[in-house]
Amino acid sequence: QVQLVESGGGLVQAGGSLRLSCAASGRTFSRDVMGWFRQAPGKEREFVAAIRWWSGMTYYADSVKGRFTISRDNAKNTVYLQMNSLKLEDTAVYNCAVSFGGRGQNIATIKTIKDYDYWGQGTQVTVSS
Numbered sequence: 001q002v003q004l005v006e007s008g009g010g011l012v013q014a015g016g017s018l019r020l021s022c023a024a025s026g027r028t029f030s031r032d033v034m035g036w037f038r039q040a041p042g043k044e045r046e047f048v049a050a051i052r053w054w055s056g057m058t059y060y061a062d063s064v065k066g067r068f069t070i071s072r073d074n075a076k077n078t079v080y081l082q083m084n085s086l087k088l089e090d091t092a093v094y095n096c097a098v099s100f101g102g103r104g105q106n107i108a109t110i111k112t113i114k115d116y117d118y119w120g121q122g123t124q125v126t127v128s129s
Helices: 100-104
Strands: 003-007 008-012 020-024 033-039 046-052 059-060 069-075 076-084 094-097 122-128
Touching: 003 094, 020 033, 020 094, 020 122, 033 069, 046 069, 046 076, 059 069, 069 100, 076 094, 094 100
Parallel strands: 008 122
Antiparallel strands: 003 020, 020 076, 033 046, 033 094, 046 059, 069 076, 094 122
16 A cells, blocks of 8 residues: 655745655655645646656746755655745645656656656645745
8 A cells, every 4th residue: 555654844944944744655666757736725736846757857837946846765765845035825734646658748748747656645835925
């Protein structure tokens, strides 16, 4: 059974930083793509970043490029999202998700909800002024 457990959310002032973690278990993820999404109140869930597990290749939404960094620790089966220079509009519930085999596609195309197979429960990030 695949399990994804997020942690690291919290309250932070604008301009600050947080690091989210996603502990993954239940299968060998080496050929998969891991993604982070977020959903703000009253808005649809949106793609944030993705990483191809075996190569480390990454892809980011324009809204976070240059501020957020996605990475993975193979030994710990954990994916991270380092968030710097946080803005009020980054406030959301952040979920990690896994796309089995990355659909065999270019990572830049694996950015919709339907591209992902399992989801974590999410962690709240609140950015205050």
